[in-house]
Amino acid sequence: MDTDLKIIGYIKSEFTKREDTPKQGDEGGVEAVLHIKEEFSEAMDGLKPGMEILLLSWLHEGDRSYLRVHPRGNKATPMRGVFSTRSPDRPNPIGLHPVTIKSVNGLEIRVYPLEAIDGTPLLDIKNA
Amino acid sequence: MDTDLKIIGYIKSEFTKREDTPKQGDEGGVEAVLHIKEEFSEAMDGLKPGMEILLLSWLHEGDRSYLRVHPRGNKATPMRGVFSTRSPDRPNPIGLHPVTIKSVNGLEIRVYPLEAIDGTPLLDIKNA
Numbered sequence: 001m002d003t004d005l006k007i008i009g010y011i012k013s014e015f016t017k018r019e020d021t022p023k024q025g026d027e028g029g030v031e032a033v034l035h036i037k038e039e040f041s042e043a044m045d046g047l048k049p050g051m052e053i054l055l056l057s058w059l060h061e062g063d064r065s066y067l068r069v070h071p072r073g074n075k076a077t078p079m080r081g082v083f084s085t086r087s088p089d090r091p092n093p094i095g096l097h098p099v100t101i102k103s104v105n106g107l108e109i110r111v112y113p114l115e116a117i118d119g120t121p122l123l124d125i126k127n128a
Numbered sequence: 129m130d131t132d133l134k135i136i137g138y139i140k141s142e143f144t145k146r147e148d149t150p151k152q153g154d155e156g157g158v159e160a161v162l163h164i165k166e167e168f169s170e171a172m173d174g175l176k177p178g179m180e181i182l183l184l185s186w187l188h189e190g191d192r193s194y195l196r197v198h199p200r201g202n203k204a205t206p207m208r209g210v211f212s213t214r215s216p217d218r219p220n221p222i223g224l225h226p227v228t229i230k231s232v233n234g235l236e237i238r239v240y241p242l243e244a245i246d247g248t249p250l251l252d253i254k255n256a
Contacts (some may be wrong), residue, residue: 001250003132004133005131005133005220006219008219008220010146011202023138040211040219042195043195043210043218043219044209045196045208046212046213048213053211053212054224056220067170067171079173080173080174081172083168084253085256086164090171091134092184094222094252096182096185096224114159124218124222125212126211126214126224127213
């Protein structure tokens with residue numbers, strides 16, 4: 001079974017450090033731009049401003065060896081298994097981001113509100 | 129960048145064929161069991177009956193070469209790019225399944241309602 005991910009594009013964002021980045025889009029997410037790779041342009045057909053979509057990203061700074069964490073990075077909260085959290089540190093650090101399309105311009109999609117770090121690889125876009 | 133997915137377990141379900149399987153959990157999903165691999169058991173800590181979780185699966189029967197599809201497999205609907213659909217045929221066939229935990233028993237988690245095919249690999253469990 002081929003389980004190697006294809007990177008369909010990258011997120012361009014004003015957030016550059018994990019510690020400055022909000023944990024969820026509704027906690028201070030900003031407008032950001034998705035740069036889709038040319039080879040996936042056909043898959044963009046049908047994406048329009050105002051559409052609510054779900055982005056799947058690869059949280060490349062996540063530590064894939066973690067099985068337990070302090071939820072939300074708060075050391076006062078007892079450790080829990082990562083499967084009952086949204087920690088980016090987990091076996092498959094896939095991020096989920098519900099956003100709205102502001103504009104589509106060639107291979108660029110402007111969305112809001114997004115909390116991902118600049119340069120985060122994009123795995124998928126789904127109809128929300 | 130290591131983008132090879134880790135399979136954390138498998139879905140045991142009464143659905144065995146793609147054509148008999150509902151497209152979404154709220155369209156006829158059933159009770160199903162997640163078999164988690166021993167090596168990820170620690171990550172289950174904190175999962176409890178009644179909890180709403182989000183499953184990420186690898187839709188292994190999806191065709192990763194598709195960039196355009198007829199939405200919901202209906203040939204009367206004009207083709208669209210896969211990024212504005214929920215088709216399992218897409219570059220990274222990752223399924224999203226919001227479910228509720230019915231019970232946790234060792235490495236087995238019983239959930240409801242789930243529409244995945246028997247044997248579907250599981251990638252992640254997140255707090256919903």
